[in-house]
Amino acid sequence: MPGNPMTDLLFTLYPWVKSLHIMAVISWMAGLFYLPRLFVYHVEKAQAVDGAPEIFFEMEEKLLRVIMRPAMIVAWVCGLIMVFTPGIVGWDWAWPWVKGAAVIGMTWFHHWLMARRKDFVEGRNTLTGRQYRMMNEVPTVLMVIIVLAVILKF
Template sequence: MDLGFLAGWYPWTKSLHLLSVFAWMAGLFYLPRLYVYHTPAEPGSAQSELFKVMERRLLRGIMNPAMISAWIFGTTLVLTPGVVDWSAGWWHGKLAGLLGMTWFHHHLSAARKEFAADGRRRTERYWRAVNEVPTVLLVLIVVMVIVKPF
């Protein structure tokens, strides 16, 4: 199958990919912060119910569509002839970071379901610590794509 036609769409595909990633990252930064504030809220309280709505809307309305579109446009970029030098090693690091971000997204999604059921398995301190995970993954991905250290 000749995918050469994708080269003409490269600037649009890359732009849409970056916009999707920015939206996804915003959610990955913000949702754990909501969990930090939700954890001490009394289950069933007005505050807790408000956090549930905010978390659900952020995840379903922004993060899920952004993650899906980031994957679609990113895959399209990878399939565009000449974009990735498959003999280089940097893309392995980027893929590892991307898989880590996807796993983290699903971890946050599972936690949202737990909060929706008034569960509090993890502590406020836990959510403060894992709030740094997206930053580490973002640094890894950006360095792999821009610097291409190997």
């Protein structure tokens, strides 16, 4: 639809929005990979050292609030702007649906981590280091699915 000012604007912005999307996704993923690792050491090591649990609380809270939440919001906003840019997403293909499902899974995982942080703060964490190590594979698997979906466009 050339000539429509809104469409023209979305086309002009598209490479910039995509760049911002990828920057946000990198930052979000960094936290999604690292926070479960912090939980592993929080469970297994923190009790042995005076003052260590408080340091872990602060690191976990800052990572979620300062890096992960803003990055998730920017990734979603930029992703949705591209979804509404005509001609970018072909809904007849499988990849947008596969990516959409994986991205919802990634967002669920983010909220799962938030809930586990709350458990730590309230002293009612029940998961072991091994369980947190296993949950660390969730964002890895979802990332592989998402990257293959956006690159192969099956």
